[in-house]
Amino acid sequence: MAKSKGWNPEIKRQKILDAAIEILNQKEYYASPIGEIARKAGVAKGTIYLYFKSKEELYFSILFMLMDKVWEMADEIQKKNIPASQKLPLFLKKHSDFIGRYRNIFLSVRQNLGSHEKKCQQELHIKFGELLNVIIKIIDEGIRKKEFKNYPSSSLAMLYLSFMFVNMHQKVDMHDKNKMMKIDITPKFIWDVFLGGIAK
Amino acid sequence: MAKSKGWNPEIKRQKILDAAIEILNQKEYYASPIGEIARKAGVAKGTIYLYFKSKEELYFSILFMLMDKVWEMADEIQKKNIPASQKLPLFLKKHSDFIGRYRNIFLSVRQNLGSHEKKCQQELHIKFGELLNVIIKIIDEGIRKKEFKNYPSSSLAMLYLSFMFVNMHQKVDMHDKNKMMKIDITPKFIWDVFLGGIAK
Amino acid sequence: MAKSKGWNPEIKRQKILDAAIEILNQKEYYASPIGEIARKAGVAKGTIYLYFKSKEELYFSILFMLMDKVWEMADEIQKKNIPASQKLPLFLKKHSDFIGRYRNIFLSVRQNLGSHEKKCQQELHIKFGELLNVIIKIIDEGIRKKEFKNYPSSSLAMLYLSFMFVNMHQKVDMHDKNKMMKIDITPKFIWDVFLGGIAK
Amino acid sequence: MAKSKGWNPEIKRQKILDAAIEILNQKEYYASPIGEIARKAGVAKGTIYLYFKSKEELYFSILFMLMDKVWEMADEIQKKNIPASQKLPLFLKKHSDFIGRYRNIFLSVRQNLGSHEKKCQQELHIKFGELLNVIIKIIDEGIRKKEFKNYPSSSLAMLYLSFMFVNMHQKVDMHDKNKMMKIDITPKFIWDVFLGGIAK
DNA sequence: CATGAATGAGGCTTCATTCAT
DNA sequence: GATGAATGAAGCCTCATTCAT
Numbered sequence: 001m002a003k004s005k006g007w008n009p010e011i012k013r014q015k016i017l018d019a020a021i022e023i024l025n026q027k028e029y030y031a032s033p034i035g036e037i038a039r040k041a042g043v044a045k046g047t048i049y050l051y052f053k054s055k056e057e058l059y060f061s062i063l064f065m066l067m068d069k070v071w072e073m074a075d076e077i078q079k080k081n082i083p084a085s086q087k088l089p090l091f092l093k094k095h096s097d098f099i100g101r102y103r104n105i106f107l108s109v110r111q112n113l114g115s116h117e118k119k120c121q122q123e124l125h126i127k128f129g130e131l132l133n134v135i136i137k138i139i140d141e142g143i144r145k146k147e148f149k150n151y152p153s154s155s156l157a158m159l160y161l162s163f164m165f166v167n168m169h170q171k172v173d174m175h176d177k178n179k180m181m182k183i184d185i186t187p188k189f190i191w192d193v194f195l196g197g198i199a200k
Numbered sequence: 201m202a203k204s205k206g207w208n209p210e211i212k213r214q215k216i217l218d219a220a221i222e223i224l225n226q227k228e229y230y231a232s233p234i235g236e237i238a239r240k241a242g243v244a245k246g247t248i249y250l251y252f253k254s255k256e257e258l259y260f261s262i263l264f265m266l267m268d269k270v271w272e273m274a275d276e277i278q279k280k281n282i283p284a285s286q287k288l289p290l291f292l293k294k295h296s297d298f299i300g301r302y303r304n305i306f307l308s309v310r311q312n313l314g315s316h317e318k319k320c321q322q323e324l325h326i327k328f329g330e331l332l333n334v335i336i337k338i339i340d341e342g343i344r345k346k347e348f349k350n351y352p353s354s355s356l357a358m359l360y361l362s363f364m365f366v367n368m369h370q371k372v373d374m375h376d377k378n379k380m381m382k383i384d385i386t387p388k389f390i391w392d393v394f395l396g397g398i399a400k
Numbered sequence: 401m402a403k404s405k406g407w408n409p410e411i412k413r414q415k416i417l418d419a420a421i422e423i424l425n426q427k428e429y430y431a432s433p434i435g436e437i438a439r440k441a442g443v444a445k446g447t448i449y450l451y452f453k454s455k456e457e458l459y460f461s462i463l464f465m466l467m468d469k470v471w472e473m474a475d476e477i478q479k480k481n482i483p484a485s486q487k488l489p490l491f492l493k494k495h496s497d498f499i500g501r502y503r504n505i506f507l508s509v510r511q512n513l514g515s516h517e518k519k520c521q522q523e524l525h526i527k528f529g530e531l532l533n534v535i536i537k538i539i540d541e542g543i544r545k546k547e548f549k550n551y552p553s554s555s556l557a558m559l560y561l562s563f564m565f566v567n568m569h570q571k572v573d574m575h576d577k578n579k580m581m582k583i584d585i586t587p588k589f590i591w592d593v594f595l596g597g598i599a600k
Numbered sequence: 601m602a603k604s605k606g607w608n609p610e611i612k613r614q615k616i617l618d619a620a621i622e623i624l625n626q627k628e629y630y631a632s633p634i635g636e637i638a639r640k641a642g643v644a645k646g647t648i649y650l651y652f653k654s655k656e657e658l659y660f661s662i663l664f665m666l667m668d669k670v671w672e673m674a675d676e677i678q679k680k681n682i683p684a685s686q687k688l689p690l691f692l693k694k695h696s697d698f699i700g701r702y703r704n705i706f707l708s709v710r711q712n713l714g715s716h717e718k719k720c721q722q723e724l725h726i727k728f729g730e731l732l733n734v735i736i737k738i739i740d741e742g743i744r745k746k747e748f749k750n751y752p753s754s755s756l757a758m759l760y761l762s763f764m765f766v767n768m769h770q771k772v773d774m775h776d777k778n779k780m781m782k783i784d785i786t787p788k789f790i791w792d793v794f795l796g797g798i799a800k
Numbered sequence: 801c802a803t804g805a806a807t808g809a810g811g812c813t814t815c816a817t818t819c820a821t
Numbered sequence: 822g823a824t825g826a827a828t829g830a831a832g833c834c835t836c837a838t839t840c841a842t
Contacts, residue, residue, distance in 0.1 A: 030230030044824040129373040148398045154383045162366045173329040183354045197397030198348045244807045430630030433836060444803045529773040548798045554783045562766045573729040583754045597797030598748045644828045
């Protein structure tokens, strides 16, 4: 801040984060060398260590950033003046695009929940709690307004959030019919089921 | 000759698999050195390579085994002479314990779907297709019998299967209330929502 | 010797040697696992260690055997009642077939002259000396009979023996003419040059 | 930038090459661990991989370098304005020292001609062809000028080149006389025989 | 004698991290 | 601040050798 000739450390930091996100979304953490991230970011390997203490910190910085963005989306929607039964599908749709671009990173979060780095794991946990909280608020509101059944809101919110990780638009091999089948799951479909159930 | 008396390759193979499963369920593939698996299995590193061609083959053997078991559960239930609307929650309940013990391994499957080792990836894909197929059969049956709405059965099956990965009985930090909250999601709860929806 | 039911350890020993020779002639010593030799010989890995103290001893046993055979060839020819100028090309021709089949093993001898295993290296050295001796005898005889010039016979013998390792019937890429060229070196050609020189 | 002052990649590369050459000249490729080469070069194991993609590439770099030097020697002599019958012994003498220091490496070339790494093997083959070509030119010239007999020049060249691998100045155990004998083969001696033959 | 499962040392290679420039 | 050469720990895997059967 307030550096002389229009140079901004935040910009370089972001460049590194962007490069890392792109790579970490394609490959596993352990298959994504710092060197490759540095090359894609257009900086030297050593430079990354000026902005992040370690590879792990870089990784968690990404997760935090993404979680924050998801939280912002949810929070923004939560504040809207529309019924809860419109907020939830709206958020589902909005973040489905967002998540789509970062699905692998998010999946790895869940897998790594329970790793070493205590400090970061905890913060991640907290951030997840905050997100869950926003959803709970929306659901509580819906229940209060008699839009939703009187299920425990936290459990509903948890179930709802797990839809974040549903693979949309999957292609699956169906062996006995000997051909590839495209299974189109849309946010709208998920919401319809979540709202109305499948029972006739 | 020589392997006469009390020697059984299957037992040792299983010992290795068990050790690997335990470790791979805690950490990522890349964070689970063969040496650690060997130590836990009580054998030498080299011994593992008598039973598995490579670390990757060991990994996929586990995935295949687990997928097969899940498929068997589903298939067994599918053949029962009860309505589809009882089959689905039954499967959900039955495998929820099973999955619980191996959740992280299953999660890593999803993350890694799309990695290197073409041959194995394909087989995994096929196995997943077979599992999906069993669920589709059940749902198709339910639709035919007018138990379920007329949604595309493959999409419903996919959504249903994604419940496999829902974290049951979660503990989550709720920051603004400054305390840990236990969120109890049971198979029954999931099924109630899936069947009847949340709309009042 | 004198075992009961017509069983002969020498036969099994030879079977192992034959298998090892075949493999060691195709690949390097370090690229020829004992296991592969055992498989080709139709015995168990452990069995090899009943006949040879170590892989290295097996290797040297082969070298010794081959050297002995070459020596026998030379010695047999040396004793013939023909002029030295016929003995040398005869030996050249005879052993060129023999060597052809075992060239790589022989080449590795030269390369390994100077390794660890003092004991074996020394014996190999001695065996080479004995072979050299036979050739020297022939040449000395030729010199005495005025067939050959009065060069130091040991040096001539050494030079002569080095022809053992000439690659006969080579195919070589000639780049500037952009095609493969077959270079046919025969024992007779070598002898003609050795005897008469290339000067016009 | 940063590599500014006293740093030269070629120097370190050469240091590694020198160390590798020294070791590879004493032992087989497979008996020469990268670790030992690194230690002799005074660098860490990992450093070697900054300059060479793999152990195999390091090995072939050495072979290429040596082959190039031999080729240069030959080419330089070929261009001289002296009769072919002086060029050949000159080359023999000049490279005999050079080869002497690297004999085992050269021998391993011959042994390994026909191994894995297709790409490198082929380049090596081509380099050998180029060297052979220079010698052929000299011999062709000698034949044209009636210095040499009208033998096929390629075969003569091949035979001539095989003298590269003759062990000069050998010490051999002569067992029946119970003493070590020194056999002094000089380039001049080889040339005398090659030129004039041994026949009286 | 014969077997082959088991061992573990040791080889190659990758990559996070450091540090002199 | 920025760089990237250097490091060396650590991972996967092979294979000579042993030993219980």
